[in-house]
Amino acid sequence: MIKLYDYELSANCYKQRLMMSLLDVPYESVPIDFFPGLEHKTDEFKKINPLGHIPVINDDGYVLWDAHAILVYLAAKYDPSGHWYPIRDPALLGETASWLLFAEGTTNTASAARLYVNLSYDFDIEACRAGAHRLFRMLDEHLWFREREGLNWVCSASHPTIADIAIFPDVVLSEEGGVSRLDYPALRRWTDRVKALPGFSIMPGIFPMGTS
Amino acid sequence: MTDPTTLTDPTTLTDPTTLWHPVATMLDLPHRHIFHGQLLGREVAIWRADDEFINVWENRCLHRGVRLSIGTNDGTELTCRYHGWRYSNRSAGCTYIPAHPADAPARTICNRTFAAVEKYGLVWSGEDPIGKPPIVAALDDGTPFTLRNLPVNAPSQVVLDQLRQHRFQPVASLDANTARMTATEVNDYAIALTSTALTSTETDTTESSTAVFFVQPVDSDRSIIRAVLTEVPAQVEQLGVLRHHATALGKLVIAAETAAAQLPPPEPMVATINQVSLALSVMPEPMLDRQAPLRVQVARKWITAQDIVGFELVSVGDPLPTFQPGAHLDVHLPNGLVRQYSLTNGPGDTSSYRIGVKLEADSTGGSQCLHNTVREGDVLAISEPRNNFPLRRDSLRTVLVAGGIGVTPMLAMAQALKPMGLAFELHYFAQADEHLAFEEIRSELGDAVTTHVGLSPDETGAELARLLDGYGHANQVYICGPGPMLETARTIATAAGWPDQAVHFEYFKNTTEIDNSSSFEIALARSAVNLHVPPGKSILQILRDSGIAMPSSCEQGACGTCVVPVIEGKIDHQDVHLKQSERDAGDQIMTCVSRAAGDRLVLDI
Numbered sequence: 087m088i089k090l091y092d093y094e095l096s097a098n099c100y101k102q103r104l105m106m107s108l109l110d111v112p113y114e115s116v117p118i119d120f121f122p123g124l125e126h127k128t129d130e131f132k133k134i135n136p137l138g139h140i141p142v143i144n145d146d147g148y149v150l151w152d153a154h155a156i157l158v159y160l161a162a163k164y165d166p167s168g169h170w171y172p173i174r175d176p177a178l179l180g181e182t183a184s185w186l187l188f189a190e191g192t193t194n195t196a197s198a199a200r201l202y203v204n205l206s207y208d209f210d211i212e213a214c215r216a217g218a219h220r221l222f223r224m225l226d227e228h229l230w231f232r233e234r235e236g237l238n239w240v241c242s243a244s245h246p247t248i249a250d251i252a253i254f255p256d257v258v259l260s261e262e263g264g265v266s267r268l269d270y271p272a273l274r275r276w277t278d279r280v281k282a283l284p285g286f287s288i289m290p291g292i293f294p295m296g297t298s
Numbered sequence: 299m300t301d302p303t304t305l306t307d308p309t310t311l312t313d314p315t316t317l318w319h320p321v322a323t324m325l326d327l328p329h330r331h332i333f334h335g336q337l338l339g340r341e342v343a344i345w346r347a348d349d350e351f352i353n354v355w356e357n358r359c360l361h362r363g364v365r366l367s368i369g370t371n372d373g374t375e376l377t378c379r380y381h382g383w384r385y386s387n388r389s390a391g392c393t394y395i396p397a398h399p400a401d402a403p404a405r406t407i408c409n410r411t412f413a414a415v416e417k418y419g420l421v422w423s424g425e426d427p428i429g430k431p432p433i434v435a436a437l438d439d440g441t442p443f444t445l446r447n448l449p450v451n452a453p454s455q456v457v458l459d460q461l462r463q464h465r466f467q468p469v470a471s472l473d474a475n476t477a478r479m480t481a482t483e484v485n486d487y488a489i490a491l492t493s494t495a496l497t498s499t500e501t502d503t504t505e506s507s508t509a510v511f512f513v514q515p516v517d518s519d520r521s522i523i524r525a526v527l528t529e530v531p532a533q534v535e536q537l538g539v540l541r542h543h544a545t546a547l548g549k550l551v552i553a554a555e556t557a558a559a560q561l562p563p564p565e566p567m568v569a570t571i572n573q574v575s576l577a578l579s580v581m582p583e584p585m586l587d588r589q590a591p592l593r594v595q596v597a598r599k600w601i602t603a604q605d606i607v608g609f610e611l612v613s614v615g616d617p618l619p620t621f622q623p624g625a626h627l628d629v630h631l632p633n634g635l636v637r638q639y640s641l642t643n644g645p646g647d648t649s650s651y652r653i654g655v656k657l658e659a660d661s662t663g664g665s666q667c668l669h670n671t672v673r674e675g676d677v678l679a680i681s682e683p684r685n686n687f688p689l690r691r692d693s694l695r696t697v698l699v700a701g702g703i704g705v706t707p708m709l710a711m712a713q714a715l716k717p718m719g720l721a722f723e724l725h726y727f728a729q730a731d732e733h734l735a736f737e738e739i740r741s742e743l744g745d746a747v748t749t750h751v752g753l754s755p756d757e758t759g760a761e762l763a764r765l766l767d768g769y770g771h772a773n774q775v776y777i778c779g780p781g782p783m784l785e786t787a788r789t790i791a792t793a794a795g796w797p798d799q800a801v802h803f804e805y806f807k808n809t810t811e812i813d814n815s816s817s818f819e820i821a822l823a824r825s826a827v828n829l830h831v832p833p834g835k836s837i838l839q840i841l842r843d844s845g846i847a848m849p850s851s852c853e854q855g856a857c858g859t860c861v862v863p864v865i866e867g868k869i870d871h872q873d874v875h876l877k878q879s880e881r882d883a884g885d886q887i888m889t890c891v892s893r894a895a896g897d898r899l900v901l902d903i
Binding site (some may be wrong): 227230231233234235267268269271274275278293 | 326330331333336341368446449520522536537540541544
């Protein structure tokens with residue numbers, strides 16, 4: 087079974103939990119005392135990931151780190167439909183890769199602001215928040231036009247991709263970092279749609295949809 | 299330049315709290331979504347119910363102040379994410395508090411609502427808006443086409459300044475950059491711009507497009523441009539037009555934000571959050587008598603089954619108050635009688651109240667009057683909905699048992715449980731198929747409804763025994779029907795192991811012969827008054843005769859409205875409202891029929 091070196095409050099770890107839940111892939115969570123224990127910086131943990139960060143997976147001896155890289159691996163290996171990571175559609179694959187890079191941006195701004203507020207990380211908080219707003223403004227416009235084209239997801243496909251999963255937690259947890267989503271109604275509608283996916287799972291701060 | 303003939307008042311007024319402002323587009327309100335908005339510094343939660351009603355509410359749960367925009371919209375009620383308080387569509391009255399699952403929330407718990415009107419594809423609201431949303435002739439003449447709305451970190455007047463210089467191209471020549479711009483209408487929060495391009499110099503024909511830009515003042519330093527074209531472009535051109543305007547407005551946003559950054563930051567707007575009114579923070583004045591503060595008109599009267607007539611009652615004044623499943627109304631009839639009828643409404647539906655009235659063979663004038671005298675268009679006086687039959691919404695299984703016209707509160711309960719995904723079954727007992735009422739509601743409820751038709755009393759008992767076999771944890775049964783059936787159901791439930799607290803019932807009437815021959819003293823502990831109750835008079839009458847205001851409804855020991863807490867003394871219970879465990883506890887009395895078993899009662903009033 088896949089082992090996920092995991093921290094409950096980490097947005098990047100949640101991306102993996104959500105992906106595996108959506109793909110109905112069983113996994114075992116290995117809790118890492120990220121805060122305040124800084125277990126991911128210990129020599130012991132660096133034997134697993136010399137870069138000293140989580141998430142990391144171990145799939146039957148195959149070890150992989152970096153949140154968005156793990157998403158690529160999980161979808162490529164465990165999604166027989168090929169929708170989540172469209173290997174057989176080069177145009178869509180390129181698009182997915184492009185939005186994964188965008189997700190690096192939201193992680194480094196919106197999610198960084200959250201680390202500053204919740205875990206006292208030493209970041210330039212104003213720069214993080216301004217950066218998050220700049221990206222959210224772009225993404226809101228992008229998703230608004232997607233809706234006009236009759237499409238629901240970040241990439242131009244009728245099914246969501248790992249790009250949606252990579253961006254979703256950074257967006258939906260942004261208020262914890264002091265980044266309001268009041269100005270991004272299309273972004274809020276898109277988060278509703280992600281929450282309505284079969285197999286959707288939650289984490290502290292990410293609420294489920296209603297019962298109906 | 300203001301042109302009052304096209305852009306009429308109230309937008310010529312300057313106080314923005316008296317104006318209508320656009321607060322969302324219709325595109326912002328998809329099915330079951332809750333839009334997070336802001337106007338003049340105040341946050342609002344905007345949601346469209348399944349009946350298409352648009353709710354604009356203070357974005358704040360009355361309980362702990364959590365934003366309602368992170369709650370859930372189940373199509374009829376909005377639920378707060380924090381402690382699950384539920385608020386009704388339209389009225390914003392609280393319908394359920396999970397921490398008090400067996401109690402009906404007070405009617406006075408009601409969130410603040412704001413007016414909402416849909417016009418030009420936009421949702422209009424305001425703090426205290428006067429009149430109607432602005433009329434823009436250019437939009438009325440055409441078919442409005444909503445452009446992408448853009449938030450701007452700049453005061454509305456800075457945005458308006460930029461809009462006066464704004465440029466865009468007419469639909470027919472998006473790629474050019476030569477159009478002539480004219481501002482045709484301007485007011486403090488709106489500007490209409492027409493872009494005209496010469497398409498052919500030889501023939502001198504022109505192409506033009508007009509867009510109206512409404513600027514929503516979000517806060518002192520933030521705005522949203524809500525733009526609408528006066529004509530819908532051809533389908534193939536739409537995306538190009540939307541992108542053209544988004545790009546042009548995107549540049550305007552940067553310019554406005556750059557200009558705003560040069561200005562000293564304005565003081566933020568402070569929205570007044572209403573404090574709980576004094577009237578609600580102290581003990582309420584007791585009601586004087588059976589009050590009928592509402593006036594309703596019979597909008598529809600229809601035969602829903604043999605001898606059962608449905609009445610749809612609409613308000614002739616303010617919107618109808620919130621009700622909860624299980625609630626009933628006192629209906630004051632033209633012949634002077636007062637009768638109680640349960641509401642059949644589903645949750646969140648206060649557009650009208652709907653009741654069912656069975657013509658009773660031994661009618662003393664109540665059902666006969668409604669059947670034969672009251673007609674569509676007549677105005678009736680009714681009480682506010684009162685709930686002495688509250689529905690728990692935390693059950694794993696709810697069994698609803700209805701006999702005859704007892705189906706009415708059960709229909710309201712079933713419609714509340716269904717959207718919440720709570721397991722329930724409704725068993726509807728009737729003499730014959732033609733006695734089955736409210737087909738339109740039952741068909742919506744689908745498989746959850748089972749009808750049991752034409753059973754003898756013994757067969758009914760056997761069927762009830764089958765239905766109530768096997769009590770499980772967090773099971774509840776609600777029973778409403780004729781007395782004998784109710785007695786049978788209660789006996790069977792008890793025998794099958796259902797605890798008293800899980801068996802809820804409502805009698806139509808109290809058929810017990812009331813023995814009012816006793817005489818005794820009552821001591822009112824809080825009022826320090828001693829009174830004598832002689833034979834032939836009820837405690838309720840004596841209290842009223844002594845100037846004590848008492849609420850009441852059925853006045854025959856069935857509804858539970860005139861309950862009073864008892865501190866001391868044995869009670870001779872003659873009502874049918876209290877459960878056995880409540881009778882045994884001996885700490886409450888129905889003052890309309892019950893009396894002292896000894897010679898003295900101490901009441902907590």
